Amino acid sequence: MNKTVIVLGGQLAPEGFSVLVEAGVTVVSTEPYIDRQAVIDIMKTHKPDAVIIRLLADKLGPEEMKAGGQLRHIAKHGVGTNDINVAAATALGIPVSMTTGSNGHSVAEHALAMIMTLAKDLPRQDALIRDGIWDKNQYQGRELRGQTLGIVGFGFIGQTLAKMAGAIGMEIIAFDPHTPESAFAGSVRRETDLDKLLASSDIVSLHCPLTPETDKLIDARRIALMKSGALLINTARGEVVDEGALIRALEEGHLAGAGLDSFEQEPPGADNPLFQLPNTLVSPHVAGVTLDAKRAVSVMAARNVLDALDGKPLEARFLAR
Incomplete structure (x- = not known):
């Protein structure tokens, strides 16, 4: 699979990273809490097929989604999608997934x-x-x-x-x-x-x-x-x-x-x-990122991305609306 996935706002656990790399995916990670302009710039540079959202300073909006020109899937590293404009993603035909139950x-x-x-x-x-x-x-x-x-x-x-x-x-x-x-x-x-x-x-x-x-x-x-x-x-x-x-x-x-x-x-x-x-x-918003949960969330987010890019339908519980 010759695809690029950007992890916006931090890195995946090694287990999740390996899932993507072993599938032939190029993975690019950013620092936590990057702002909207930084997201736009990295999207234009790498033109990702999918992004995994961790920690952003601003809500991911339509301009960022369109910046790379070929975004096909947005995966949340967790279950709270309040940092993603899900309505805008839906209007653009880009599914948004969550790692329901993982943490x-x-x-x-x-x-x-x-x-x-x-x-x-x-x-x-x-x-x-x-x-x-x-x-x-x-x-x-x-x-x-x-x-x-x-x-x-x-x-x-x-x-x-x-x-x-x-x-x-x-x-x-x-x-x-x-x-x-x-x-x-x-x-x-x-x-x-x-x-x-x-x-x-x-x-x-x-x-x-x-x-x-x-x-x-x-x-x-x-x-x-x-x-x-x-x-x-x-x-x-x-x-x-x-x-x-x-x-x-x-x-x-x-x-x-x-x-x-x-x-x-x-x-x-x-x-x-x-x-x-x-x-x-x-505590600094860490309840869902124990070492165990981080591994589970990262693996599930990676698998959601791979399934989506392969054209496999995701279970309804994983899809944000």
Whole structure:
């Protein structure tokens, strides 16, 4: 296969890279977070048959898609396609694929790790000991058993987290207007009113995609509905939460803490107030890129590209619309 694939915004795991190279594909990779003009320039230079999207500074739009003149497929290295203008790609006849299910378990584990770390007061205890303070009276850890976990977005990741949290005795309620009733099995209770879920939960974990409907879904009004002392976990997209409203709720003590793997602007500025607060736990949008997940995502993205360029139909679950 004499084809060229550009990986925009980082490199594939070696296993994914090998899948492409062994098929005779020329692979070109860029640095993370390159801007729109840099994308256009590299597309014109290499005229790729397909691109794999990792980390971009700007949304991939029609001008970038047309710049190389022969783009036939766009593959997302992950499942969130908010950095791709899918409507523009569809209008140009360029299918967009996702690596559905490849990193969901890692994301669910990351959310659970953030829940446990905050609930057990670990960051503060670690800081106290490092400052030479050994005082058990300052421990404010909670037992998660019996606590109510509200999951917003009940696809594969939300369902996986529900199983993990249920196993340690948490009560699970979930909101997702798009998930079939069959997904709400066992002890998970479906909540059809997001406001009621927020008001009923001790911990809220977000797992919904970024769409026009979910942009700033968790705003000042909805944060005010949450229980005093509740925790908010976001391993979805940063734009789902109104950061200004979240900062105020954390500063004022309405929320006890927040675990955040994504932010409104990425990479965020070093002066982001969320980084200065003692009741936040932050990570650089890495929930879905454990070493294991990165291998799985890279291989699946590479295989989606090869199948698409070979004219093989992709399963519907891999196609963005």
